[in-house]
Amino acid sequence: MINPNDAILATMLAITLLLAGCETEKSGPQDGPEMPSFDNPALAEGRSIWMGTCRACHLLGSAGAPAVTDYANWEPRLAKGMPALYKGPINGIKDEQGKYKMPPRAGNNRLANSQIRRAADYMVAAVRHLHRPAQSD
Ligand code: HEC
Numbered sequence: 001m002i003n004p005n006d007a008i009l010a011t012m013l014a015i016t017l018l019l020a021g022c023e024t025e026k027s028g029p030q031d032g033p034e035m036p037s038f039d040n041p042a043l044a045e046g047r048s049i050w051m052g053t054c055r056a057c058h059l060l061g062s063a064g065a066p067a068v069t070d071y072a073n074w075e076p077r078l079a080k081g082m083p084a085l086y087k088g089p090i091n092g093i094k095d096e097q098g099k100y101k102m103p104p105r106a107g108n109n110r111l112a113n114s115q116i117r118r119a120a121d122y123m124v125a126a127v128r129h130l131h132r133p134a135q136s137d
Contacts, residue, residue, distance in 0.1 A: 032059040046122030071131040
């Protein structure tokens, strides 16, 4: 019989390994860009969710994730429109071998769909902002 505590420990270990995987593949400067803040309350909420769950991979582009500063990588994704872009972080994105590159709910099961959408909205706003640093918004 599986002890429920063992199941919790196994889950925590899996999450730790996942995050460790993100850590080892850092490519850019350790600190990354300063992430912009926006007055819009939904984007402000999205920022705090993004900082907690999405930053690990998307700040520097770890684990094959598009970095917030990599506009060339984002451009074709942005062209798909937001409804299409929400699907990846909600359902997860698999590689050719069927292994998750981005896990469903970005690995954070406590997030509601609306929170994931807000985090994605924030990331898209930040990607656009970082692409045109001179423009104030
Ligand atoms: C474990 C690392 C990881 C975490 C954490 C993560 N992502 Fe991703 N994300 C990826 C990878 C890898 C891709 C690129 C997948 C591909 O297109 O091949 C990606 C792609 C995306 C895309 C583009 C999808 C598309 O259709 O092109 C969006 C939007 C996105 N992530 C949003 C988020 C949001 C929002 C969060 C936080 C709630 C998040 N990600 C957390 C790894 C991660």
